[in-house]
Amino acid sequence: MELLTNEVIYKKTPQELTAFLYEGLIVNLEAARDLIAENQLFEANQKLQKSNDIVERLGIGLKYEAGPIAEQLDNLYNYMAIQIILANRKKDTSLIENVLKIIGPIAQAWNTAMKTNVNPAVVRKMSAYESNIMRENTNSEETEDENQP
Numbered sequence: 001m002e003l004l005t006n007e008v009i010y011k012k013t014p015q016e017l018t019a020f021l022y023e024g025l026i027v028n029l030e031a032a033r034d035l036i037a038e039n040q041l042f043e044a045n046q047k048l049q050k051s052n053d054i055v056e057r058l059g060i061g062l063k064y065e066a067g068p069i070a071e072q073l074d075n076l077y078n079y080m081a082i083q084i085i086l087a088n089r090k091k092d093t094s095l096i097e098n099v100l101k102i103i104g105p106i107a108q109a110w111n112t113a114m115k116t117n118v119n120p121a122v123v124r125k126m127s128a129y130e131s132n133i134m135r136e137n138t139n140s141e142e143t144e145d146e147n148q149p
Helices: 006-011 014-037 041-060 068-090 093-115 120-147
Strands: none
Touching (some): 014 041, 014 068, 041 068, 068 093
């Protein structure tokens, strides 16, 4: 994992910073799991607190205008935060493993998406399509309401 200095942070895109957060979360959770197994509970506590801080930062960075995926991620982040707190309180490595099973595929999907070259024109067309669909849905709901006795 690359050392994040202020200079490095300012040169990264928000997407790259999110990838760093996912990587940091995984590294800290794995370290906490191993430290609990070695009965180094103070150090494990520090790693789990850092993990929870990362989950909180991921949640803060969500863009809800991006659609329902942001809300779903928010729910997952809240669930993971609770599991990390419980894992820390109980020193339960199975709870840490469960969080790792959730965050691993999300981080992998994020990294894959970052490597995919998306044409901005396609994104604009998709946004226009989504806006049109939203208008059509709103109009049809209004029409249905007007037709109700």
